[in-house]
Each structure stands twice: as structure tokens, then as C-alpha cells.
Amino acid sequence: MSYRVLKFGGSSVASATAMSRVLDIVEKEAQKGTVILVSSAISGCTDALLDGGPKAIKEMQKRHQDIVKRLFTGEEREEIQARIDGLFRELAVTPNDEQVTFGELLSTTILAAKLQQEGYNAKWLDSRKLVVKDNQEETYRRIKEAVEGAEIYIAPGFICQDAAGKVSTLGRGGSDFSASLFAAAVKAESLQIWTDVPGIMTANPKQVPQARTIPTMTYNAALQMATCGAKVLYAPTVAPAMEAGIDIEIKNTFAHDGKYTVIGKEGPKGWIGVASQADTITVVGSGADGVPRAEKALLTEGISALSIRETEAGVELKVRQKVLEQALRALHRAFFQELPTAEIGLFIAGDGAVAHALYNMIKSAAENVEARTGKRLTIVGKANSKRYGIDLTGYPVINTQGSYVDAIINVAPKGSIFVDCTNSETLYKRYTDLLEAGIGVVSSNRRSFAVPYPEFAAMHAAARENGVPLRYETTVGAALPILESISRGANSSDEVTSIEAVVSCTLNQILGDYLPGRESFASMVRRAQEAGLTEADPRMDLGGKDALRKLLILSREAGVRLEEKDVKVEPVIPADAFKGSVEDFYAALEAYEPELARKADAANAKGERLRFVAYLRKNGKSYEAGIGIRSVAPEHPAYYLRGTENAIIVRSAFHPYPLVIQGPGEGAREAASSILNDILR
Numbered sequence: 001m002s003y004r005v006l007k008f009g010g011s012s013v014a015s016a017t018a019m020s021r022v023l024d025i026v027e028k029e030a031q032k033g034t035v036i037l038v039s040s041a042i043s044g045c046t047d048a049l050l051d052g053g054p055k056a057i058k059e060m061q062k063r064h065q066d067i068v069k070r071l072f073t074g075e076e077r078e079e080i081q082a083r084i085d086g087l088f089r090e091l092a093v094t095p096n097d098e099q100v101t102f103g104e105l106l107s108t109t110i111l112a113a114k115l116q117q118e119g120y121n122a123k124w125l126d127s128r129k130l131v132v133k134d135n136q137e138e139t140y141r142r143i144k145e146a147v148e149g150a151e152i153y154i155a156p157g158f159i160c161q162d163a164a165g166k167v168s169t170l171g172r173g174g175s176d177f178s179a180s181l182f183a184a185a186v187k188a189e190s191l192q193i194w195t196d197v198p199g200i201m202t203a204n205p206k207q208v209p210q211a212r213t214i215p216t217m218t219y220n221a222a223l224q225m226a227t228c229g230a231k232v233l234y235a236p237t238v239a240p241a242m243e244a245g246i247d248i249e250i251k252n253t254f255a256h257d258g259k260y261t262v263i264g265k266e267g268p269k270g271w272i273g274v275a276s277q278a279d280t281i282t283v284v285g286s287g288a289d290g291v292p293r294a295e296k297a298l299l300t301e302g303i304s305a306l307s308i309r310e311t312e313a314g315v316e317l318k319v320r321q322k323v324l325e326q327a328l329r330a331l332h333r334a335f336f337q338e339l340p341t342a343e344i345g346l347f348i349a350g351d352g353a354v355a356h357a358l359y360n361m362i363k364s365a366a367e368n369v370e371a372r373t374g375k376r377l378t379i380v381g382k383a384n385s386k387r388y389g390i391d392l393t394g395y396p397v398i399n400t401q402g403s404y405v406d407a408i409i410n411v412a413p414k415g416s417i418f419v420d421c422t423n424s425e426t427l428y429k430r431y432t433d434l435l436e437a438g439i440g441v442v443s444s445n446r447r448s449f450a451v452p453y454p455e456f457a458a459m460h461a462a463a464r465e466n467g468v469p470l471r472y473e474t475t476v477g478a479a480l481p482i483l484e485s486i487s488r489g490a491n492s493s494d495e496v497t498s499i500e501a502v503v504s505c506t507l508n509q510i511l512g513d514y515l516p517g518r519e520s521f522a523s524m525v526r527r528a529q530e531a532g533l534t535e536a537d538p539r540m541d542l543g544g545k546d547a548l549r550k551l552l553i554l555s556r557e558a559g560v561r562l563e564e565k566d567v568k569v570e571p572v573i574p575a576d577a578f579k580g581s582v583e584d585f586y587a588a589l590e591a592y593e594p595e596l597a598r599k600a601d602a603a604n605a606k607g608e609r610l611r612f613v614a615y616l617r618k619n620g621k622s623y624e625a626g627i628g629i630r631s632v633a634p635e636h637p638a639y640y641l642r643g644t645e646n647a648i649i650v651r652s653a654f655h656p657y658p659l660v661i662q663g664p665g666e667g668a669r670e671a672a673s674s675i676l677n678d679i680l681r
């Protein structure tokens with residue numbers, strides 16, 4: 001005779017619908033062998049019996065009667081209803097400490113009646129007479145004797161008798177244990193615990209939504225999970241099944257064919273899952289790095305453990321109740337959600353403000369980045385304009401002379417990225433070599449992309465053909481997602497009809513603050529230069545060269561093959577002033593003050609403001625482009641720019657209103673953040 005023991009928990013029998021589901025499962029199993037169905041009380045019933053008071057008990061009576069009403073009709077319904085009412089009358093005169101045993105009597109009475117009605121040779125077993133607390137041998141003897149002749153047995157879980165023969169229980173959650181005892185007694189072929197979650201999971205899914213089912217685990221791992229607080233299984237359940245060599249399957253009543261757990265002799269080693277009880281969390285399992293890994297995981301959330309130690313079960317730690325769930329999630333992430341880590345080696349060039357901001361940012365953000373994206377960033381190369389250092393283990397020191405790029409091409413592992421934070425005019429000539437060697441290029445150096453269009457196009461072709469990234473979002477508007485937004489439009493064939501870019505931070509700020517008669521324009525530029533807000537040579541800013549480069553990049557991103565010669569540049573002051581020395585330039589600028597004042601006064605008189613604008617405009621079939629000072633009215637998006645803000649205004653054929661991107665357009669930190677995002681994209 002082969003037996004199959006199926007245990008159903010409280011939520012699996014909570015309603016008529018739930019019970020029907022149980023009966024379906026049982027009937028299917030009955031085709032494979034004799035079924036012993038062990039059931040809990042309907043959900044909430046044990047609690048109500050323990051301390052619910054008369055009102056809660058009345059409610060329970062009604063819930064049971066409702067189930068009966070829906071499962072039975074006619075005479076049978078009346079008969080079962082009478083039996084349920086009878087049990088409630090008996091309950092009323094039962095000593096308090098025994099009342100708790102009625103929940104399982106009620107649920108199994110209904111289940112047995114239903115199976116009998118359906119024509120099964122189904123027999124109800126009185127667990128109070130069969131299960132003797134703390135006496136396994138006697139329990140097994142009585143169970144073996146009791147199972148004789150029926151197709152399906154229905155036994156209440158949880159309840160038993162004690163050594164003196166008095167009615168008792170196996171403890172809260174004890175129905176699982178009942179099922180294991182029945183299974184061991186009859187040497188069952190299958191022991192199935194049906195519950196409301198898909199097996200034992202890596203965490204309680206109510207606390208950690210990312211928890212996933214553990215498909216197989218050893219008896220010992222299951223025991224540890226249960227002992228440390230995993231509510232899905234009552235810990236004493238494991239021993240009888242283990243001794244009898246029976247696998248325990250933990251299944252979900254509400255998704256028959258879904259994921260489940262098999263507990264048996266075999267199972268994975270290492271970290272199993274995380275469980276908690278009151279303020280104590282245990283990462284169950286074993287591994288060399290448990291404590292530091294747990295500490296690191298909590299640290300990323302700013303949580304410090306009140307105590308942490310290794311135990312036989314795994315890593316045990318206590319945290320304040322308030323942060324318990326947060327800690328559970330952090331630990332789960334660190335131990336069970338690890339994304340496959342991709343190593344990205346970074347070869348950085350440059351030692352200016354941007355490079356240093358990037359070093360600092362990577363140092364402080366790398367851990368977080370790895371947790372969020374699964375990408376581990378390691379700086380493996382550094383260089384200034386004269387020397388370089390490469391160390392693939394992550395501690396490069398700048399001390400070698402020679403070609404940095406050649407050295408990189410020789411040693412770079414796949415997936416490496418070259419990061420150009422320099423202002424070099426010539427470094428771009430090596431981009432193609434790097435890209436062809438399978439090394440990605442991320443650059444904040446806008447000079448590299450304002451080169452003649454054929455060279456620009458060749459770099460892109462090399463990146464495309466070698467399947468490696470070439471990104472330079474930083475080159476226009478620092479951290480603002482400008483290039484990406486433009487290329488998105490271009491990719492979807494939304495034709496750009498105009499771009500206006502207010503992208504010269506220095507000039508914006510000076511023009512914004514400039515008030516004729518208060519301080520001369522020249523003096524303001526000088527102060528900006530002293531404060532490090534201009535390029536080293538302020539003529540770069542005032543001559544429009546920087547804005548010109550940005551305009552070339554913007555236009556090319558929009559698919560327009562703009563060259564420098566196509567752009568009509570109107571410098572802030574006449575071109576002659578740009579010859580000679582910087583001091584000559586300041587003198588010329590001072591002499592030009594009346595003309596600038598006149599422009600500013602004219603703008604003010606109209607209620608407008610001066611802005612330095614680079615533009616690209618569709619004119620018939622071609623485009624025209626230019627750079628110069630414009631007077632903008634309040635309805636223009638650039639009117640309200642503050643400080644060093646940038647704005648770019650893109651109009652397209654498809655949309656009546658422009659796309660406007662506005663925000664901080666400058667700063668080493670912004671640039672570093674933009675580079676970092678390009679690296680991770």
C-alpha cells in the first residue's frame with residue numbers, strides 16, 4: 001500500500017472556494033495512492049478560539065456554516081450544519097484550555113463529509129487518539145493500526161493527546177508536524193505541505209518582494225530556516241520525515257503547477273535564505289565571507305547591527321525593529337540577488353578638475369553602482385600629459401613615459417573604457433585605434449568632436465563596426481541629457497527644424513549680470529577669469545569658439561553635417577580685438593564698452609535680455625548656423641536662465657512646441673557625473 005500525505009494550511013481551507021481547490025488536489029492524488037489529508041483549522045480560527053471572545057466565536061460559526069452552505073445542498077447540508085452547530089455547542093461546555101482543538105475538528109468534519117458525499121471511501125481519523133505527544137513510537141503504532149481499508153483518510157492537524165491521555169496540541173503551526181508524523185508512521189511515498197506561498201523562499205515575500213523559491217534544500221537547511229523564523233514550515237516537522245527518509249514538498253495551493261520546494265537529503269550548499277524572528281535576523285547557510293558581507297550590506301543602507309555573530313545556522317544579527325525590513329532587503333540583495341558582475345576597467349586620461357572629480361566620484365559611488373547595476377568599475381589606468389600608469393588590479397601610479405594609448409591597446413581586457421578628460425586637440429586621432437581594439441571611448445573633450453566631419457564620422461563608424469561605445473554627452477551642457485535627447489528625435493526621424501543653444505556658461509553669467517554704468521563688461525570678464533570661470537584664455541569664451549564647438553556637436557547629433565566654415569560667428573567684439581595679447585584684448589574690450597552698453601540699454605528698454613546664442617536653422621533644403629549676442633523677450637525659454645545655466649531649445653517638424661532642456665551646464669562635478677553615466681549606459 002502506498003500512502004501520500006497531504007497537509008493543507010489555514011488559508012488553503014479558508015473558504016468554500018479554497019476547500020474546493022483542496023478537494024481537486026486530493027482527488028488527483030488519490031489516483032496515485034491512498035491519501036492521508038491533514039488539515040489546519042480555517043484561517044483565523046485558532047486565534048479566535050484562543051482569545052477571540054464570544055463574538056469572534058459566533059463569527060467563526062457563521063464562516064463554517066457559510067462554507068457548508070456553499071459546498072452542500074438539501075438533506076446533506078442540513079445534516080452537516082447540525083454537526084457543525086453540535087461542535088459549537090460542545091465547544092461552549094469545553095474547558096478553556098481544550099477549546100483551541102476545535103478548529104481542526106471543524107475543518108476536517110466538513111472536508112470528510114464532502115469527500116464521502118462525492119463517493120470516496122473516506123474515513124475521518126481522530127488525531128486526539130492517534131497522536132501521542134512526545135511519544136513517536138506509540139504514535140506510529142496507533143496510526144499504522146488506524147489506516148485500514150479506506151481510499152482517503154482525513155485527519156485534523158495540530159491536535160493530539162498528552163502522555164496522560166488528555167487532549168492537547170503540538171504547538172502553534174503544529175499541523176505540519178502532524179503531517180510529518182502521519183507520513184513517517186506509514187512510510188509515505190510522498191509528503192506534501194500545501195500552503196499559500198510557492199515553497200520555502202529566500203526570504204518572506206511579504207517583507208522582501210524579490211524573494212524567490214528555493215527549489216531544493218537539505219533537511220538541515222530547512223530546519224535552520226524554520227528555526228530562525230521562516231513561518232512557512234514548523235521546525236519540528238523536519239525530524240520525523242528526515243528519519244524516515246521522506247522528501248517534504250512545500251507547495252502553493254493557489255498555483256498548483258507553480259514553483260515549489262523539495263526538502264530532502266540533497267540540496268545546495270552555501271547561503272540559503274534570510275529569516276527573522278523579532279529583532280533577530282539570520283542569513284541561513286554557510287560561507288567564508290558571511291559577517292563582512294552582511295556588515296557591508298547594512299552599511300550601504302546606513303544601518304548598523306546591534307550585534308553580529310556567526311552561529312551554526314549562519315550569520316545572526318540584531319537590528320532595531322524600525323529598520324528590520326530595510327535590513328532584510330539589504331541582506332537579501334547582498335546574499336541572494338547578486339547580479340552577474342561585469343568588470344569595467346577604466347583607463348582615464350587627464351589630470352584637471354574633471355579627472356579629479358571623476359576619481360572621487362568613482363571612489364565614493366562604485367559600491368552603490370555595483371549594487372544597482374551589477375557593474376564593477378575599477379580605475380586601471382591614469383595619465384597626465386607626460387606620463388601614465390597602468391595596473392589591472394586597480395592601483396595605477398603615474399610614472400611611465402611613452403604612449404599611454406599604445407600601452408592600453410596592448411593590455412586592456414575586453415569591456416574596458418578609455419575616458420578622455422583632457423583638453424587635448426590631438427588625442428581624438430587615437431580614438432579610432434582604441435575603438436578598433438575593442439575599447440570603448442567616453443569623452444568630455446569637446447575638441448575631439450568638433451573636428452572635420454569626415455573624421456567625426458570615421459570615429460563613429462569604428463565604434464559601430466567594433467560594437468563598442470563612443471559617448472560624449474558631457475561635451476554639451478555637462479550633465480544635461482542634451483545629445484541623447486537630440487539623437488532620440490533623430491533616430492525616430494523627427495526632423496529637427498532648429499536648435500538654439502545658450503551654452504556658454506561664462507558669457508551667460510556675465511551678460512545676465514551686466515548693467516551698463518555699474519561695472520564695465522571688461523572688468524566683469526576679468527573677474528570671471530580670476531575666479532576660474534572662463535577658459536584659461538578668456539578670448540576662447542568671448543570669441544565664440546567654445547560655443548561653436550558645441551554647436552557643431554549638437555548639429556551633428558541631429559544628423560546635420562555642419563562644418564566650422566558653415567557657422568556665421570559674430571564675436572562679442574570685432575574680430576580684430578582677438579589678435580595680440582590678452583592685455584591688448586582687455587583694452588579693446590574696454591574701448592568697446594559704449595557699444596555693449598548701447599546694446600544692453602536697447603534690450604532693457606524693450607523688456608528683453610541679452611543672451612549669447614548658438615543656432616542652427618532649417619532654411620529651405622539646407623541649414624544655416626550662427627553664433628552671436630541676441631536680445632530675447634520674456635516668452636523665449638532662455639530669458640529666465642540663471643547664473644551658469646544652459647538651455648537648449650529644439651524645434652522639430654513633428655511637434656508644434658519645442659523641446660527645452662535647461663539646467664546646470666557646467667562644473668567639474670556635473671561633468672564627472674555625466675561621464676559616469678556614459679560609462680554605465
Ligand code: ASP
Pocket residue numbers: 009010040041046047103157158171172173174175176
Ligand atoms: N491551526 C493551528 C495554528 O494556527 C495549527 C496550524 O495551522 O498548523 O497554529
Ligand code: MG
Pocket residue numbers: 009010040173174175176
Ligand atoms: Mg501553519
